[in-house]
Amino acid sequence: MDLALSITDVQTVLDQVTDPEIPVITIRELGVLRAVKIEGDSVEVTITPTYSGCPAMDVMREDIEKVLRASGIEKVSVKQVLSPAWTTDWISESGRKKLLDYGIAPPPHTSDIRALKGGVPVTTCPQCGSTDTVLVSQFGSTACKALYKCNTCQEPFDLFKCL
Amino acid sequence: MTNQEALFRYVVRMGDNSLVMGHRLSEWCGHGPQLEEDIAQANIALDLIGQARNYLTYAGEIEGKGRSEDDLAYLRTDREYLNALITELPKGDYARTIARSFLFDAFHLPLQQALTKSTDERLKEIAEKAVKEVTYHLRHSSEWLVRFGDGTAKSHDLAQDAVDDLWRYTGELFIPDETEEMLAKSGVAPKLSDIKKEWDATIVRTLKEADLKRPTDGWMASGGKKGVHTEHLGPMLAEMQTLQRTFPGAEW
Numbered sequence: 055m056d057l058a059l060s061i062t063d064v065q066t067v068l069d070q071v072t073d074p075e076i077p078v079i080t081i082r083e084l085g086v087l088r089a090v091k092i093e094g095d096s097v098e099v100t101i102t103p104t105y106s107g108c109p110a111m112d113v114m115r116e117d118i119e120k121v122l123r124a125s126g127i128e129k130v131s132v133k134q135v136l137s138p139a140w141t142t143d144w145i146s147e148s149g150r151k152k153l154l155d156y157g158i159a160p161p162p163h164t165s166d167i168r169a170l171k172g173g174v175p176v177t178t179c180p181q182c183g184s185t186d187t188v189l190v191s192q193f194g195s196t197a198c199k200a201l202y203k204c205n206t207c208q209e210p211f212d213l214f215k216c217l
Numbered sequence: 218m219t220n221q222e223a224l225f226r227y228v229v230r231m232g233d234n235s236l237v238m239g240h241r242l243s244e245w246c247g248h249g250p251q252l253e254e255d256i257a258q259a260n261i262a263l264d265l266i267g268q269a270r271n272y273l274t275y276a277g278e279i280e281g282k283g284r285s286e287d288d289l290a291y292l293r294t295d296r297e298y299l300n301a302l303i304t305e306l307p308k309g310d311y312a313r314t315i316a317r318s319f320l321f322d323a324f325h326l327p328l329q330q331a332l333t334k335s336t337d338e339r340l341k342e343i344a345e346k347a348v349k350e351v352t353y354h355l356r357h358s359s360e361w362l363v364r365f366g367d368g369t370a371k372s373h374d375l376a377q378d379a380v381d382d383l384w385r386y387t388g389e390l391f392i393p394d395e396t397e398e399m400l401a402k403s404g405v406a407p408k409l410s411d412i413k414k415e416w417d418a419t420i421v422r423t424l425k426e427a428d429l430k431r432p433t434d435g436w437m438a439s440g441g442k443k444g445v446h447t448e449h450l451g452p453m454l455a456e457m458q459t460l461q462r463t464f465p466g467a468e469w
Contacts, residue, residue, distance in 0.1 A: 106270070107263040136345065137341070191254075192357055193253070193261070
């Protein structure tokens, strides 16, 4: 029996799956969702980790299986690929906006070569918009974030690290 | 040694370096000298353990005997571990941890960069991911080494002592054995002499910036690559493996 759903339908269902540590952003906006394949009545979802040791991957995998089963798809497989390696450039524009609204400064683009080479690109405070900010630590609350402080509003904030 | 055996040994070695290094860094979790560093070391440990999972899963597939990443991590004895000795040494004080990370990261980064050109597709994929993470690791350890070396007289001396003491464990990183020579011929692994050149350049540049002296080369310890370890690995594994050894097959 063939599945009555199209790839777009499956993708829409998958939009219920968010990053467990940043629950406002979906795995599609994050660029973690790489492919959806429908064969007969089974669905294969391909995801890629943000970091090798990202503990959120197991949760995302379970969530994907859960939402697809809930929408009536019984045969679900989730495949993880490492290549091409995930980059913060894959975070969509809507994803970047959601990060900002959530209080996390979106990552600089990798084309801003200073970010990768160790220089300090301008980082804007997600709270007050000031660019007078200072790096506190390269490593923040999760592997994918760095910790910053705003000198204008004095608030600490996370920056999604350029990768 | 067949090509398959060589590849298995090499991939286990890569996994063990990341796993043992990651475990040692994880020992700072909850004990860091300041909150930011506590978090940083836990994050770096997580990266390394994630890399180890990729390598050990692959190693299990190469071997073809049905061993999983967990079997390889939790059910091998110290003599079956193939990590470099420098990764297993106790964490010591924070200057020593930073010095060890720096000496290792300066080797790990060019190695991962070279592996992104491996003729082995899987090693290439793992490296493409790891290289981004290790870039941050080296940046972190270099910055802290400079902070210690160029800091107070006390922090300078602690950093210099650590570098001097650890130096004897850097030699084996660059001495190829049969495994590495075989794999270098087929382009699976890089030539260690090429990695050494990049390591030397990073060491000279960073030590200079940190106002630290490069130790003179003397006797070098070795054995990690063939499973002959210091007295420190056994107790570390005993702690790391205790759950799986006590309750075989336990799951979260």
